Structures are given as structure tokens and as C-alpha cells.
Amino acid sequence: MNKTVNINLASTFFHIDENAYSVLKNYLSKLKIAFKNTPGSEEILQDIETRIAELFQEAKKHPDYVINEEDVQKVITILGQPEDMDTEEAFESVEKESTASSKKLFRDPEDKYIGGVLSGLGYYFAIDSTWLRILWFIATLFSGGALILLYVLLWALIPLAKTTADKLKMKGEPVNIANIEKKIKEEFDDVSSRLKDIDYKKASDSVKKKSKKFFNFVEELILLIPKIIFRVLGVIFLFIAIIGFVSVVLGWTSALFFSSLHWPFAFYLFNLNWTPSLFLSIAFLFFILIPFLFLFFLGLRLLSSKASKLGSTVRNSLAVLWLITLVVLVGFGAHEIRSNSVKATKEVSHDLVLRKTDTLRIMQKSEVFNQHQEKWVFKNTNVIKDPNSNSWWIDKKLKLRIESTESPMPTLLIKKSAHGYDPQEAQKHADEIRYQWNQEENTLLLNTQWKLAYSEKFHNQDVELVVQLPEGNTIYIDPSLKGYLAYPTANDQGYRSSKTAGHYWIMGNRELECLDCESTSKSIELHYQQEDQQKEFHLKVDENGVQINRK
């Protein structure tokens, strides 16, 4: 017994039995899918339906005739299956679309450990998911677990490839009947071959087969080695490239916006204004980033020959851009070197008003800067912006030394030096250094920082201080100056210059003699005579004690 269905095909009425109906319906929906992307598909389907109606009309032997399955099959044979029809164009257009843009990101339910996220990503970037997993695992270890969060996020955001069409889209294969059928067949074959495998394994337990298998395995392994090396290199490259890229970008942006270490600010000091300095720092950024980018794509290529390749236009323009940045940076460097090629020094000498018997105390004096002042560090030099005086404070390790002099008065010698394009320019830059010091009674306050006007740029400026002491004068070096005594100072104790701080010294014949040092192996003699020879003072300190003669 069979149920009969009434259908209306191209405005013609037919009785059709249930089986025939389902076959016909199936056929029509298959056609609908096949012509989905063909222009005018509705019209084509309408024409085909009309033709089916005509053929049914021919088959109808009497008005009450019920169309059966055999009739439907005959009609299908005449009209043909969709793959035999001219739907090639449709296939082509789908294929183009799929490879170009319609590859979609899905989670892969077939090859998964947790959520199938990496497997899906692997298809998307055309990389073997195993390598992606290894990379992800290493990166997770390094990221301190942050990538776990990212994984969960991706898991939640990326849809699961549920249907066969989704799976094809995930793999970037065109979604058409042939491929869907192929895919379903593959899945079926997979199951059936697994079933077959079980039987085969049972049957092939002999030693011979096992050994053969073993050698096949070894052969495969040997063939695999270069592949593995390439892949491992690929993973390493990718890893370096990603870490490098991210850290450079983060470093650059944070340097630009947040930290005291301003790139453009730094360049501001290099004879450049704001815009060219920003431009230069961007050139610098690209100079570093582009090699990382190439490394990234090289890594991808090593992982998979199918991985997305850099287009030749993109590649060439990146290479050109890199060369441009190189030229810019080299040009800038050359300019800097040339503009600082000659050195000039300016010496200023100040007599210190002091009685011969007074001890000259030298002390450090520093500016106090608040935390909010813009500050920048370059080669052991702190540069602090001082908007009050429109100048930079240069806080650099100032060089100080103590020398003997022939002149009767102690003097402070300030040696300012700078570099420039030519001697005149260098001299001009040296003149522009503003050094501040002052004397309060017998105390000499030496500033450890010096100033440059905003208009003065970096010219390798330097300041050196020399305290010149006549023979017989005493000096006390305050411990605050300990770090600034850079040059060896001749002394009878053989101290390093920094160790001379915190002691009283008397200038002897070309070298300092300690007055309060622990070591007493040497004797100290002090002789003072007034000009009219009426008063005389003689002091002698040695291992025998202190001897004082006065007149």
C-alpha cells in the first residue's frame, strides 16, 4: 500500500506516490543547491520543473495515473544529475570565493584536545595544528598563564564547525556538492578503515611483518628529520618574531607616551625639532620591526609550505621601506658625527679669596628636582627640563681634581668643553655652558650639575673642575664630593682619588699630604713664616710625636 500525494508542477496537477515524491523532492533540492550560485537560478529551476511536468505528462497514460518511482527515475536520467549539468561556472565562482575570502575560523570538533581552537586556527593559517599546539604551549609557559585566558576567550568566541559545510569552510574548501559528498565519504571511510585496521592487526602478528613495519618506520623517521628541523626552526623563528615584535611595539609606544624615557624628547636634544624627531623615531621603529616581520613569515613558511605568503608587492615595499629607514638613520648618524667632530675647550680661572692659614673646604651643592620634572637619561647623563629658566639641567658625573700651583692664591679652574662642526662653533657651544659655583667664607660650594639653554643641543658638552692649591695650603674634601673625584690625585697615602674625601690635606711639594689619616709611617712638617720674619711657626708630626716651635 502506498500513500499518494498531489503536486503542482508548473501549474499542472499530478498524482504521485509517496516514494516517488520523496525522490523527486530530493532531486529538486539537490538541483537548488547546485544552481545556488548561478545567475538566474530560479529561472533555470522553473524551466527544469516545466520540463519535468512535460515528461510526466507524456508518462501519464490516463487522467487518474499515479506517477511512480520508476517514472521519476526515468525523468532524472533524462535530465541528468546536477554534476553532469553545466554548473561548472557555479563551482568555479564558489571556489574563487572560498580560497580568496570565505575561509572561516571555526573550532574543529574532529581534531581536538580541549576546545579545538588551535586546530581551527591551524586550518585558518594553514599550519599543522601540532606545531601550533607546541608553540602555544611554550608561549603559555612564558606568558605566565595569560594565554590560558586568551584560549578560553577564543573558545567562547569561535563557533564550532557543526555541519559539513562549516567544516569545508574551516578548511577553506569550496562548499559544493562534490566536496560535501567527498567529505562525508571521507568520514565514512575513516570509520570503516579503522574497523578494517583492527582485523588487519589481528591477522598480521607475524615477526616478518613487524620487522618490515619497523624498517618502514625508520625510513620514514629519517625522511622526517629535515622536516622536523625546519619545523622546529620555524617555531623558534615565530616565537622570536612575535616576542620581538610585541616588545618593540610596546616599548616604543610606552616610551612615546608614558615613560620619562621619551624618544622624541631624546632626539630633541640632537639638533632636531619635535616633528623630525618623531619622524626619526618612527623610522627607528620600522627599522627594527621589519626584520621581525620577515622572520615571522619565514617561520610560517618553514612550518607549512601552504602558509600564507607575503605578496611580492608587500615584500618589496617592506624591503624598500627598510632601506629608506636605514638611509635615514645612517644619514642622521653621519650628520651627528660630523656636527660634533671638533672639540674646543674654554677655561675660566677664578682666584679664591682665602687667608693662608684658613682651611679651604670644598663641598657639593646640588639642585633639588621634583619628581614631576621631565627627565631623561642618556649615557650616564640625566637631562632634566627646567621650564623656569628655559634650560636643561645636565646631571652628569662631574670631574673634579686637586692640583698644586705656583701661584700664591688658590684658584678654581673651570674647563668647559664641547664639540662642534668647526672650532668656532665648538667654542661657541663651550661658551654656552652655564656653570654655577659660589664661595661662602672659606667654603667652596661646587655645583655638580650645569645648565644648557633649550636652544643648545647635544654637543658632547662636559665640565671639568680643577682646584689649584699653592704649597702649604690646607684643604678639607667633604665626603659629599666622593663620587666626583674622577682623576687620580697625587697624595702621600697612595689613596684612590675617591678615598681622599673626608680628610684634611695639606699641599706639599706637588702632592697632597694627609693630616688626619691613620697611617703615620710618614712625617708631616709644616713651616709658616710671616713676611717680616718676626713670627715663625713650625709643626712636625712623625712617629715620635708632635713637635711645635713658635717664635
Next chain:
Amino acid sequence: MNLENTTAQMRKGILEFCILSLIAGRDLYSSDILEALKKGKMLVVEGTVYPLLTRLKNADLLQYRWEESTSGPPRKYYSITSKGETFLAELKSAWDELNKAVTSITKK
């Protein structure tokens, strides 16, 4: 190589030419076209023709009109347009050249 596949490809290429030629002779309705093509062994399955007809119509090479039929649904009668005629003439000269070329090559 699959013989069936190759011949099918060959036929597909010249099917449009054949359809245009048939319709240029006189106005035809789709079943007439199918019959003529089948007689000439140009066709394996009928389904191939419908997308082609639609394509030719969309390219303004063909047009159609509806006519009532006594024995079934209304029929689409196809006729060639002037654009179709020029196209057909071009196809014909191309076919002649191709034919000559293939003959001369395969003779050797």
C-alpha cells in the same frame, strides 16, 4: 584521461554555438531544442541546456515569449536577438577557423 569526460568538455564548449544556430533558423521551444540536440548526439542529459539558455537570455543574445500549449504547461518560445545574430556570426567564423586548424593538425 577519461574519454567520456574529454568528449563532454568538447561538447560543452560548442553547445552554445549549436543552440544559437538552431534558434537562428526558426523560433523554438525548449523541448524542440532538446530533441534536435539529442538527435545530433550533442547532449547526454537535458539538464545541461537550461542553465545555458538562461545565460544566453541574460546576455541578451536570446529572448522568449510564452505560448499556450494544448498538451501541458505553457511553453517558452525562444528567438534570437540582433545582438545574438552578430555573436553567432562571430562564433561561426571562429568555429570555421578552429575546424580548419584541427583538421590540418590531426591530418599530419
